[in-house]
Amino acid sequence: MSKSRNSLSPNSARGIDTAKKVPLAPGRSLMDWIRNAPKRSPRRSSISEDELAQHNTEQDCWLAVRDIVYDVTAYVAYHPGGRDQIMRGAGIDATELFNEYHPWVNVENMLKTCVVGRLSMTKKFKMPLAPVLQTLSVNGGIVSTSAPLEKPFFDWMQDDNYVYLFVTINQEMLLRKEYVTIIHSNDTNEIKVYVYIKSHCFFLGFKLSGQIISVNFDIENNKNIKISLEKKEKSAWKKIGAALSDNKSFTKVQALPKLKFPTYLEEKTQLTHDSFLFTFRHAKNAILRVPIGRHVHILLPNNQSLIRPYTPVPKAVTSRSKNDGTQTTLLIKVYQDGMFTSKLSEVKIGDKILMSIPEGAFDLQKVQDAVSITLFAAGTGITPMLGIIQHCLIEQFLEIRKLRLIFFNKTENDMMLKEDLEKLAVKFPNNFKITHVLSASSSSWNGKTGRISENLVREIVPQIVVENDDLADDEKLLCACGPKPFTDLTVQILKRLNVSESCIYPFSG
Template structure:
C-alpha cells in the first residue's frame, strides 16, 4: 500500500497519477482497426473462429456470459474493478510481483499497473495466456500480440496506479492494504417510464442479497416499499403522480447485481412529468410486524412431509426473501401464539403436480414451503391440518447468510440433511447463474435415512443433467444398494479437500439437525477449514 498520507488525485496532481481517461466503454470507442474489431466480435461469441489478440494461435472459446459486451456492461456497472476503492496507488516492482495469482492478478503495461483479476474469464486468449504477464511488467509481451488494442480504455476501470521504479523506503515498507471498509449501504432510487408503465429502480450493491416488501396502500397512487440489507430496513413511502394497477406487472431482484425493479402498469396510459414524491426512513432492527396469508394448498408430499402454499390476504403485500433467509410462521395454539422458522422453496423446485394451484399473482405474493411433519410438533401438526382459505401469519425475512462471502469461491460444497435441504435449494440457481467469478464446481451431499426420505430427487437430477458443474450425491444411513451408505464424518469429507487437487472445495454451506451440523463443523475444523469458509444455517 502507498503511504498512509496518500490522497485521491486532484487537478494539481501530476499527469502520471491520473487514471486513464475512460469514456462510457463500448465496442465502438475501443478504437480498434475494423479487421481487429471483427476478430474481437467473433471471438466473444464463443465460436472459437477468431482471436481477440489478432494471433491465430491464441484462439479460446469464452464461457457463456463472458463476451466483450459482458465486459463492457461490467465496466459500466460501477463495480470497483481496480480493488483500490477509487484511489490511485503507486506500485513498486516488488509489490507488483506479489500479485501473481489467478484470484489476485496485476500487470503493468507502459508504466501503468492494472488489476486484471476480474478480466481473467473475459480474455479471449484464455486465462493461461493472460497469466503469462501477471505480477510483472508485461509491456513487451503485450506488444507482441496486442499492439493494436486500446488497453487504457479496455482496462481503464482496472487501473491501480503508476509503476514506480524507485519508490521511497517508507512506501516500500508499508504493505498494500485492502480498500477501507465500505460506508453504510443506502439504496439509490431512480425511475423510468413508458407510456403505459412505470418502473421503480433501486440500486444496492453487487452481492448485497437484498430482501424486499412492497405494501399496497388504500389509495391507488400510494405504495410503501421496504428494502432489507442485512439487519437494516430502508423504507420508501411513495405518493405517485397518478394511479397504478395492483399487483405489479413484474418484480425483478438481481441476486448478483443487487438491483431491484418494480414494474407497475399505469391506470391511464400517458407520460408522466415526474414519478411523484417519496419519504425515506430507516429501521435499524428487524420489524416485529407479521402479515396475514391464506392457505392456497396443503397436501402430503411424502410419507412424513407436506407442501404448504400461502398467498397474501387480498394480495396486500409482495415479499421477496433474500437467498438463504427464512420466515417465521405464526399459528395460535392453546391460547398462545407459536412460531417456527421455515425457508421458502423456490417455485421452480416444486413438484410438477403443484402447477394446478399456480396463480396469476405477481411473484412474491405467494410463498411455498415443504414442511416435515412431527407427530409431537405443535406447529407442524397444526399446519398440516390447514384447509384452503385458512389463515396464518408470516414474519419479515430473517437470517444472517451473506451471499457475498461465496463470491471469491469457485468450488463450493453443500451439505444437507433431511429437511435442511430447503435453504440449500435457494442457493443453487443464484450460484450457477453467477457471472462474476463463475463457478467451476458445485456439489451437494444430501444425507437421509432411506430413499423414501429424499426430497425433490427428480428436480435435483434434472438440474445435474442441465448443468455439468452441479452434482448431487445421496448418502443414506440405511442404504439400499447402489446408494452410498454412511454418515457425516471427517473420513467421508477428507477427499474433497485434497490441496493437491485443482478442484478442492474452498467453501462449505451446511444445514441439517443440530447433531448433523455439529458433526459437520467438527469434521471441517479437523480438515483445517477456517470459520470464514463455512456457513451453517440455523433455524
C-alpha cells in the same frame, strides 16, 4: 453485457481485420486452463506501475485489468485471441485494450489464481471496483475493502393515476427483486416497504392519504426502485400520508419490527411420505420474495405463541414451486408429534395463516465470490441450499465454479426433490455433483451410507482437507444445514479438517 458476434473488432474498424480468435494448440481450451491454472500465490496490496513494467516478456508477463495486476505468463498460451494480442498488454495497464475487445470476459474469475495484487496508481478517474478487490490480502491477511453501507434516498411524485415512491440505492450491489417486500393492508390503508441491502433493511411506512387499487414495483438501472401505487380516485394527494414510526429507518435485519401479515393456503403437494410443498397466496397488494439463504416465520392465527422458520423453494429448481412474489412455496416436513407441523398439516386450502417478512443474515456475496462451494444438507436442511444451487447454476453459471451437494437422509423414501436435483447434475456435469448418504437404507441401495463423520467427509470430498486444497479462503464456501446436532457436528468436523471458520456458514435459527 451482451456481445454482438457481428460487431467489428477495433482493428477492422481501422480497416485491418486481424483481431480474431486464433486456433489454439491442443490442450489449450478453457477447460484445460481451468484444470491447469497455476496455484494461487499470496496477493499484495500495492504494485507500482514501474514494477508492472518490468514483467513484459512472454516468459514473465504481468498485465493489469481494472486495477488488478495479473501474472498471465501461464495464460498466454491459452488466450483465444492469440499470444500477439495479449502481449500488447504486457507490463501495462491493459484495461482499455481489454475492454475494447471483450468487456464481457470475466477476467476476475478466469484469472482468479493469477492475481498478483492491486495496481497502485493515482488515476484521475477511477474504474469501478472489481469484485476481486473486495478481498485482497494485505501482508498475507485477508482484509475486507467492502464499502460501508449507505442509507438509500427516498422521494415521491404523482400523476393523475399513480403515486410513485422512489427508493434510490447508494450501494455497489446487484439489486435483485427479492430484496423488495411491500405489504399494503386494505383494512388500515397502511403501506410498508422493506428494501434489503446486505445485512440491513430500509423501511418506509405510511398511512396513505388516499385509497389505492394496486401496488407494483420495478427496478431501474440497478439503482432505483419505483413503486407504483394505483389511485382509486384521480384526485391529487397533498402528501403521501402520515409517516408510521420507524419510517425511513435503516436498521439491521435482526432489529426489524416483527411484522406478520395474513396469507392463505393455496396448494399442498406431497413430496415424500412426510414432506409437502405448501404454497401460500398473499393478500392482494402484498409482494414478498425471500432473498437467497434467508427465511420467513409462519404461525397459526389461533396459536400465535407457536412460530417456526421455513425457507422458500426456488421456482427454478422445481416447477412445483410457485414463488413469484404473490405466492410463497415452502417445503415442510410434517412430524406427527411435531408441536407446530402437526397443527399446520390440519390447515385446509383457503385457510389463513400468518407469515413474517424475510429474515436472516445470509450474504449472497459469499456465494458470488466463491469458486468452490460444498453444501452439507440433512433432510429439510436442503431448503436454503436450493437457492444457492439456483443462483450458481441457473442464474450465474460460471464454468470454473464447482458446486458439491452432500445430501443426508434416512431412507430412499426421504430424499426430497431427488429428480429435480439429478436433472441439474446432468445438465451441469462439470460443475455440480451430488452425493446422497443414507443412514437407514434398504438392502438395494448401492450409494453411500452412514452419518456425517470426519472419515466420510474425507472420503467424499478429499479436496476439503486443507492440506489437499489449493484455494484461498475467500474462494471457498462450505454451508451446513439440518437438525442442530447435524449442523454443529458438520462445523466441528470441518474445523478439525483445518477449514478456516471464515469459509463455513452454518444455517441455524
